[in-house]
Amino acid sequence: MLTIHYFASIRESLEKNQEQLELPVSVTTIDELIAHLVALNPHFKTVVANNNKLLVAVNQTVVDRSFALSKNDEVAFFPPMTGG
Amino acid sequence: MISIQTEDFDLGTEYQLLRQAAGDAGAIVTFSGLVREIYDSEQSSGEKIATLYLEHYPGMTEKSLQLIADQAGRKWSLLATRIIHRVGSLKPKDQIVYVGTASAHREDAFAAAQFIMDYLKTNAPFWKKQSSNTDSHWVESRQADSAAIERWQENSND
Numbered sequence: 001m002l003t004i005h006y007f008a009s010i011r012e013s014l015e016k017n018q019e020q021l022e023l024p025v026s027v028t029t030i031d032e033l034i035a036h037l038v039a040l041n042p043h044f045k046t047v048v049a050n051n052n053k054l055l056v057a058v059n060q061t062v063v064d065r066s067f068a069l070s071k072n073d074e075v076a077f078f079p080p081m082t083g084g
Numbered sequence: 085m086i087s088i089q090t091e092d093f094d095l096g097t098e099y100q101l102l103r104q105a106a107g108d109a110g111a112i113v114t115f116s117g118l119v120r121e122i123y124d125s126e127q128s129s130g131e132k133i134a135t136l137y138l139e140h141y142p143g144m145t146e147k148s149l150q151l152i153a154d155q156a157g158r159k160w161s162l163l164a165t166r167i168i169h170r171v172g173s174l175k176p177k178d179q180i181v182y183v184g185t186a187s188a189h190r191e192d193a194f195a196a197a198q199f200i201m202d203y204l205k206t207n208a209p210f211w212k213k214q215s216s217n218t219d220s221h222w223v224e225s226r227q228a229d230s231a232a233i234e235r236w237q238e239n240s241n242d
Contacts, residue, residue, distance in 0.1 A: 007211060060148075078209060080224075081206055
């Protein structure tokens, strides 16, 4: 089971912190996961798919969108970081 | 050592702890970051901030900060390193972040502290939301912060 976390403005726009998802066999990369999430929830398109500043982490490390997913990964979507 | 906490920290206590941990250090650099009342961002209306809310990604935050501290430890000769970052609701003038580095000589302590702060700004999963009395929004990342990172990457072959 894939766990997906949402943070900051992404969390607020989607009105959820996290969700769990059985990874369909057709989904092997972050890009494909995003397409799958857009199909499940059209709102995801404006919030995530069309956000070119969006960052993605897998198992708590930032990765690019061609990253290959495994079925029990922890994925997170968030805007650029603004700490300090 | 790395701490993510809602509580404030005491600079004097942290300095003494670093001094004890650092053995035969000849230099200790401490940096503390404070919440400003007015942010000079493009979206700033010039209105004073009433509260600043800090969200983070538990687990990844500690991991990222440890990675940054380890990188600094490979680049410079450090005897001790300490990072504290506060989360939750803060007010103007509150302390938000602390970085302490100890080294035999000042150059390494100064450079490592700046390196840690520069990387922390863009590579550790913290997000700020600022609220005035009438409005609230998420703070946008600054180009100057990304540029600060590039400077270290250009110098990576030094």
